[in-house]
Amino acid sequence: MTLKDKILRTALRILNDEGLAQLKVERLTKELEISKGNLNYYFPKKEDIIITLFRDFNDKQQAIRDRINPEVSDIKAYHETVVELFSLRRKYRGLTFASASKSYPRQVMIEIDEQFKGRNKFIESFWSALYAQGLIKYLPDEEELKMVIDRLYLITNYWILMYEYHLSGEMGYKEAVRYFANLYMQELQYYVTEKGNEQLQEVLNMN
Structure with missing residues (x-):
């Protein structure tokens, strides 16, 4: 699974279980153990996800x-x-x-x-x-x-x-x-x- 797919899968899980308010850049980078730069490479804004x-x-x-x-x-x-x-x-x-x-x-x-x-x-x-x-x-x-x-x-x-x-x-x-x-x-x-x-x-x- 690519990093992009992992980001999307994690984002969807958060959306499903906790709602839009909990879908935050800091939350994604922490759970995926990646830098903000890695996340921004695929998705510059949360809205892009x-x-x-x-x-x-x-x-x-x-x-x-x-x-x-x-x-x-x-x-x-x-x-x-x-x-x-x-x-x-x-x-x-x-x-x-x-x-x-x-x-x-x-x-x-x-x-x-x-x-x-x-x-x-x-x-x-x-x-x-x-x-x-x-x-x-x-x-x-x-x-x-x-x-x-x-x-x-x-x-x-x-x-x-x-x-x-x-x-x-x-x-x-x-x-x-x-x-x-x-x-x-x-x-x-x-x-x-x-x-x-x-x-x-x-x-x-x-x-």
Whole structure:
């Protein structure tokens, strides 16, 4: 593992376990036993570390989305992809907590915006494919689809906060991932055809 990778891994652990306020240059150099010059060689500012982590997160999310073909994927494939994306989000949960900060520089906000664009494109393409396969009754118009995406966004971004602060003592994280992924999938219940409902109920009843 390169020093750059070690810096990123340590920074993500601190973000995940202790939050943005504890991600400090002095903390990183002490834990990694490196000089400030070594750290600055790769990341001149703390914000550069956060930006890199956001980009890594975005790239891994997109890699998951790119592995599937919405044109031939059904509700089960959609569900499996959502579960995988939720699992990845927990691995990078510190970024979800930190994204609530209003002190982020403009470049970080650009990375967050790229996340939104990738998510929206994924949802739109999958719903179009489900409609083409006769699994949903109709495609929501632009305004309705925006409301759907906004509701899914709330689940996608805030399930991890709900779990970490309220439910971690009641269920393991894998159980939580599936629980909230099922909650996400239930948005389809208002749109599915009889054929689509059979698939939806199958994935919702999976252990």
